[in-house]
Amino acid sequence: MSTEELDPAAAEFARRTAALLERSAQELPAHIRSRLTRARYAALEHRAAPSAYGSYAWRRWLPAGAAAAAVLAVLMLQAPQTGPEVAQPNSAGEDFEMLADSGALALAQDQLGQGEAVDYEFYDWAVNGAQDERGAETGS
């Protein structure tokens, strides 16, 4: 029911009460206004966190997940570079070759003592076998 639907006296009464109530709301004492302001700020501080992200709360974990993925990616990228250096297929053979050329195997036999036999055949096979394999790979 709008004021237009009321009789003139009732409409005037409604208008006057509205003006009076409006003024009373506008002229609230300072301490009430202060309390209302504090109440407003307190309420706004409690604004639900999910509202900032809607129903996508999982997005808050994206940075952590992305950081973990980045670390994993770095490890994956580094692995192929360090791996071959550690496990060269002919590195053991080259080591034995170097030892054989320098006479270190004979020296090692002396150091091992009489009771501990050295399996020269094995080392010979290992060195020559490694050379044969390398020659086959390079075509020499």
Added chain:
Amino acid sequence: MNSFATLLADTVSLLPARNLELQESTQPQSRALESFLAGVEAKAFRIAQIALRHEHDALDAVQDAMLRLVRSYSNRPAEQWRPLFYRILENCVRDMQRRRSVRGRVLTWYRRALGDEAGEGEVDPLEQVSDPAPGPSSLAQADETMQALEAALAELPARQRQAFLLRNLEGLDVAQTASAMGCSEGSVKTHYFRALQALRARLGEYWT
């Protein structure tokens, strides 16, 4: 592998910006919410104060209503906030009145028991209700007409008072008032008309 790493690095570098973008997108709504609350708080206080006849209770009711609106309905479209807020406020006022009533009954029973032991007479239950006297704000408004209007409004049935204040003080239209009161528009018109009749009958002398 390198292209994957580049893509991942780009994605990670964009994430903070994306978060910032999300936060910034909520700021206008926060400002709108603050603006809305700032716009309704004075009238809401007056509505609660007239219903409760107690300054501190009215402040508590308004604060509670603000909190509930922000927590539960801030994601709703802004045009829904006003009727929602006043509906929440009315519930807060009703809760406070109910608590007062219970507290008054308990205190009455307790004092009566003590009074019987001490040989004192019965205690007026009305004395246990929160101070109905005008608070400082009402005294500051020392306006006979206003006080008469407040007293008359306080005597109205709750639904009539609510309809009258929402229409006359807050300026809600019939549809918004119906939404705020959780009733039909026809009921709003009836409550409002009856409130107007009762107030005119009571306050006639102040308005001639």
